[in-house]
Amino acid sequence: MAHRSHRHHHSASGPGGPDMAALLDLDADVLHAHLSEVATWLADLTGGVPVRRILDLGCGTGAGTFTLLRRFEDAEAIAVDASPQLLHHLRGRARELGVADRVRTVEADLDAAWPALDDVDLVWASASLHHLADPDRALRGVFTALRPGGLLAVTELDGLPRFLPDELGLGRPGLEARCRATLAHRHAETLPQLGADWGPHLSRAGFTVETERPVTIALEPPLPESAGRYAQAVLRRMRAGLDGLMGTDDLSVLDLLIDNDGPESVLRRDDLTVRTERTVWLARRPPVAI
Structure with a gap:
């Protein structure tokens, strides 16, 4: 809106x-x-x-x-x-x-x-x-x-919901927690309620x-197929709000996770939870x- x-x-x-x-x-x-x-x-x-x-x-x-x-x-x-x-x-x-x-x-x-x-x-x-x-x-x-x-x-x-294991196997443990903490700090100003x-x-x-x-x-797991698409949609929305707020290493891994075709995409992972x-x-x- x-x-x-x-x-x-x-x-x-x-x-x-x-x-x-x-x-x-x-x-x-x-x-x-x-x-x-x-x-x-x-x-x-x-x-x-x-x-x-x-x-x-x-x-x-x-x-x-x-x-x-x-x-x-x-x-x-x-x-x-x-x-x-x-x-x-x-x-x-x-x-x-x-x-x-x-x-x-x-x-x-x-x-x-x-x-x-x-x-x-x-x-x-x-x-x-x-x-x-x-x-x-x-x-x-x-x-x-x-x-x-x-x-x-x-x-x-x-x-936002959480989906990823703490140990991603991509060299960035705790990535999702850092993303959420960064957004929470921003939301404290923009969404005080x-x-x-x-x-x-x-x-x-x-x-x-x-x-x-x-x-x-x-x-x-096992989760329905829609759960992977749900994770991708939420993480993409998260990624859009993180530009300029997190380091390139974290953002690069997040980009791998939300990619449609890559092997690390949440659409292909079997370790997701909701x-x-x-x-x-x-x-x-x-x-x-x-």
Whole structure:
């Protein structure tokens, strides 16, 4: 995106371009079990109350949208993002899945203006709040859009996933850890809310936090073929942000790993893992007192 909000949707090919769309689709494919688990937690919290209208904030290519539509079969979804390219991709995916009639897209920069949305039963905000200049303002908008008793799911991550063994066999042990540490230092300035405790933010906006759950994802070999492409996409995104910040020796090895055809490419390695930590907050707008 060209805005401050949801900058995780930028890519080397331009805001919301095909590289980022591919990365988000691979993330959804490789980590689909995590998405389904969160959707099940939400269903448990509904207490049997029907979910008719879902709002997906910073929807990207629709991982949350489609997971929730599968879980809540009578619901429709409103998918909000600042990137017209990603919304176009999402609409195409909705047609492929046969749910186009249940999805409406809204292009909006949540740092600029809150879209006119209300009477929502469930809101999904995955890896989007920390990109906002004023997340408290956005959460107040979510609170207003939700019906009394409605639910909000916030998922945030500690950084990009990890894939490589510490001993690469390429003369640069600990490469991935150094790359992440370098980017973390940069993100401390550009994304100060990354890694924040969102519980106090939710409470200030009027929500009651039902549960906060840290989630550790650790996928070991053998991995699906898509995991190699996922690692390549993430490491390419990492590489694009490291120019001028790391030495040429480290960057040269990183280039070997993200190459399509070389023997050291992550597309050909059999020692990859997928490791990431995320935290999920499930919160409710208090019901109206009788």
